[in-house]
Amino acid sequence: MATTSHVAPNFIEIFGKSLEMMREVWMAPNGQPFIVAGTGTLAMDMAAGNLIEKGDNALVISTGYFGERFKDILDRYGANTTILEAPVGEVVSIDAIENELRSKPYKVLTMTHVDTSTGVLVDPEPIAQLARKYDVLSILDGVCSVAGEEIKQEEWGVDVVLTGSQKAIGVPPGLALLVASQKAMEVWKNRKTPVSSYYSDWNNWLPIMKAYEERRPSYFGTPAVNLIVALEASLKIICAEKIANRVERHKNLAKAFRAGIEALNLETLPKTEKITANTLTAIYYPNGIDGAELRSKIATYDVIIAGGLLAEMKASYFRIGHMGSVSSSDLVAVLSALEMALLELGHSFESGKGLQAFQDTLLKSKRVALTM
Numbered sequence: 001m002a003t004t005s006h007v008a009p010n011f012i013e014i015f016g017k018s019l020e021m022m023r024e025v026w027m028a029p030n031g032q033p034f035i036v037a038g039t040g041t042l043a044m045d046m047a048a049g050n051l052i053e054k055g056d057n058a059l060v061i062s063t064g065y066f067g068e069r070f071k072d073i074l075d076r077y078g079a080n081t082t083i084l085e086a087p088v089g090e091v092v093s094i095d096a097i098e099n100e101l102r103s104k105p106y107k108v109l110t111m112t113h114v115d116t117s118t119g120v121l122v123d124p125e126p127i128a129q130l131a132r133k134y135d136v137l138s139i140l141d142g143v144c145s146v147a148g149e150e151i152k153q154e155e156w157g158v159d160v161v162l163t164g165s166q167k168a169i170g171v172p173p174g175l176a177l178l179v180a181s182q183k184a185m186e187v188w189k190n191r192k193t194p195v196s197s198y199y200s201d202w203n204n205w206l207p208i209m210k211a212y213e214e215r216r217p218s219y220f221g222t223p224a225v226n227l228i229v230a231l232e233a234s235l236k237i238i239c240a241e242k243i244a245n246r247v248e249r250h251k252n253l254a255k256a257f258r259a260g261i262e263a264l265n266l267e268t269l270p271k272t273e274k275i276t277a278n279t280l281t282a283i284y285y286p287n288g289i290d291g292a293e294l295r296s297k298i299a300t301y302d303v304i305i306a307g308g309l310l311a312e313m314k315a316s317y318f319r320i321g322h323m324g325s326v327s328s329s330d331l332v333a334v335l336s337a338l339e340m341a342l343l344e345l346g347h348s349f350e351s352g353k354g355l356q357a358f359q360d361t362l363l364k365s366k367r368v369a370l371t372m
């Protein structure tokens with residue numbers, strides 16, 4: 001479609017519909033959605049910048065690289081930030097979180113649903129419950145989870161759920177997406193000091209979101225029209241698949257993929273199955289195999305995988321994303337490329353083992369679904 005005007009009737013409808021569908025995907029019928037040009041980091045910046053005032057206490061529950069980023073952002077807005085860091089491959093215990101919340105009055109807490117640096121999955125529901133108990137706003141970094149992992153924002157009582165367009169939502173990079181609860185909007189409205197970031201300030205964006213939802217054109221900063229057209233198309237696909245089915249697809253594919261990885265005698269970063277993400281898998285390189293060499297070998301089979309992201313152990317693991325429109329045939333291709341590259345580099349296992357485990361596990365979950 002040719003780039004349309006941000007005030008053209010067709011675009012106004014697309015923008016309005018996208019905001020409505022976000023509520024459905026986030027499961028937040030009373031939430032306030034925002035669609036702003038930027039990346040996932042801007043969505044983090046918006047949440048922190050609009051809810052934090054200088055001197056507020058903020059708690060970051062960190063399972064990797066992106067927890068540290070949230071601390072940096074909160075600090076930048078003048079928060080007095082405490083970070084609870086889980087050891088690599090683990091989560092912070094609920095008891096540790098409650099002890100910290102009991103120790104002083106916190107304004108917000110943040111958690112990373114799936115930390116893309118470790119592939120660790122956090123269960124947001126009990127943390128959001130604790131936040132409510134201590135009257136703390138909860139912010140969920142869902143960049144690597146929204147539309148891939150289960151999220152029930154309103155039922156769980158999470159105050160902000162944010163993401164970027166490029167992950168499980170399945171749109172090119174370039175949009176910051178977030179939904180804020182009525183409580184978060186109240187706290188923001190009652191601020192004593194102005195939001196110090198001009199671009200992030202909800203004062204500038206809330207009227208725009210309201211106008212488009214009422215199917216009126218409006219202007220603050222020109223919307224990324226092409227990306228919003230793509231967003232509407234993707235949200236329609238997600239709503240047609242139904243979010244529960246989409247989450248189930250991610251779960252089944254991830255489980256089968258992990259079985260394939262295990263069958264190749266490879267080890268993943270998350271310590272238990274329960275805290276392992278369904279949107280990506282972080283895997284240690286086998287002993288004696290050079291990471292860069294493995295990645296370039298895999299690339300010769302037209303499969304691109306990512307290296308490690310945690311600074312202190314970058315060279316010891318790699319990451320494979322499997323979210324959004326991912327299908328079993330994509331993962332068969334990835335496993336096959338991984339097997340061939342590993343065999344070429346001398347890692348020992350029986351050729352085809354990973355693929356076999358993948359197929360067997362996937363078929364098993366299909367059969368379970370049929371008997372339910």
Ligand code: PMP
Pocket residue numbers: 039040041042066112114115116117141142143144164
């Ligand atoms: N949080 C998480 C969990 C992420 O995975 C990412 C991106 N990988 C971000 C935040 C930052 O998003 P972006 O790169 O779109 O700014």
